[in-house]
Amino acid sequence: MKFAIFPRRGTWWGMNENNESYDVVVIGGGAAGLAGAVALARSRRSVLVIDSGEPRNAPASHVHNFLTRDGTPPGEIYAAGREEVATYGGQVVTGRVTALSRDGEHFRVQVSDRDVTARRLLMATGLRDELPEVPGLAARWGIDVLHCPYCHGWEVRDQRVGILATGPGAAHQALLFRQLSPHVTVLRHTAPELAPEQREQFGALGIAVVAGAVTRVEASESGLTGVSLADGSFVPLDALIVAPRMTANAELLLPLGLVPAEVRVDGQVIGTQVEAGPSGATCVPGVWVAGNLAGIQAQVITSAAAGLTAGAAINADLAAEDARRATLRRSAADLFTRTLSQVNPGVAGCRALFGGS
Ligand SMILES: Cc1cc2nc3c(=O)[nH]c(=O)nc-3n(C[C@H](O)[C@H](O)[C@H](O)COP(=O)(O)OP(=O)(O)OC[C@H]3O[C@@H](n4cnc5c(N)ncnc54)[C@H](O)[C@@H]3O)c2cc1C
Numbered sequence: 001m002k003f004a005i006f007p008r009r010g011t012w013w014g015m016n017e018n019n020e021s022y023d024v025v026v027i028g029g030g031a032a033g034l035a036g037a038v039a040l041a042r043s044r045r046s047v048l049v050i051d052s053g054e055p056r057n058a059p060a061s062h063v064h065n066f067l068t069r070d071g072t073p074p075g076e077i078y079a080a081g082r083e084e085v086a087t088y089g090g091q092v093v094t095g096r097v098t099a100l101s102r103d104g105e106h107f108r109v110q111v112s113d114r115d116v117t118a119r120r121l122l123m124a125t126g127l128r129d130e131l132p133e134v135p136g137l138a139a140r141w142g143i144d145v146l147h148c149p150y151c152h153g154w155e156v157r158d159q160r161v162g163i164l165a166t167g168p169g170a171a172h173q174a175l176l177f178r179q180l181s182p183h184v185t186v187l188r189h190t191a192p193e194l195a196p197e198q199r200e201q202f203g204a205l206g207i208a209v210v211a212g213a214v215t216r217v218e219a220s221e222s223g224l225t226g227v228s229l230a231d232g233s234f235v236p237l238d239a240l241i242v243a244p245r246m247t248a249n250a251e252l253l254l255p256l257g258l259v260p261a262e263v264r265v266d267g268q269v270i271g272t273q274v275e276a277g278p279s280g281a282t283c284v285p286g287v288w289v290a291g292n293l294a295g296i297q298a299q300v301i302t303s304a305a306a307g308l309t310a311g312a313a314i315n316a317d318l319a320a321e322d323a324r325r326a327t328l329r330r331s332a333a334d335l336f337t338r339t340l341s342q343v344n345p346g347v348a349g350c351r352a353l354f355g356g357s
Contacts, residue, residue: 032291059142
């Protein structure tokens, strides 16, 4: 396993590269994890981010709908985020967390052959997109096999867009992409027959509907060319829209008692996410979640916002605990001083002889 420790310009007492005990370990260094780590490091918390380097949008060439960063390659954003964490004394390492457990008041985090402990955990491991199994489809994912109108919609405006219908999301996607292009075709594929109301809407909007299973996504060197159907016909397309099942990367949380919840649309499961409050606090004390792990709809900018919110909440929680501990320490010290200063009558008499009290 490779531990790439990124350079740190800032540092503070109690933290160094060999430190194995942290205020917070952040698992996942995408937008959510890195934003949370920056907030914590700027609050002078010792923070370690462990990231396996596979952000969800890695197949895409550019990030869109991120104010002031529109069109930036994903890798550039994450590299800049790692730099920002390091600037404030946080550490970022490349590695995969393989197990989590509770160890008294702390959490034990296992990364290959190394164990670290943390007072709090920020989980930002994202989700995985499980694509429909059609030959040729996965190879085009993030290039011209797409899912999100806000990520790639503008880029395919006015082009021939196919919607691969596999569930209830297809009708919704058809309407959103129709806003971007007049050339939208719904490929019925494995989805049930359209409801009469949908058929009427599609007809009114000029959305074509093609029955039959898609057997292959076809592409040339210059990109996607279309899809082949079971009856041997071919539908020419420039982009294909799919609805992946979005499964939370939450397996690490199961031993801590956190089970992801199913997300349903019209009764059909479209993914899973870990339930949390507005700050990302889960029902397990000390564990926060942010980004796509906590919500399948999160985008890059909203994942970063959720990471910041969780980071601030964790810092507040630690500050409250630090204050409680300081009070207890002072009470114990006061009690010790009072006990020492209590003198027995013999000693008092002796002191009186020497004019003391
Ligand atoms: C093809 C595609 C294009 C997209 N384009 C856009 C776009 O243009 N604009 C936009 O706003 N959104 C876009 N998105 C959505 C965007 O990718 C997500 O909203 C965003 O990545 C969520 O951020 P996150 O931090 O929650 O998760 P991620 O970015 O997925 O980061 C999670 C990190 O956790 C790490 N990790 C997971 N498990 C472990 C482990 N056990 N140990 C250590 N590390 C672990 C992963 O390696 C990863 O680096 C796109 C998505 C896809 C699929």
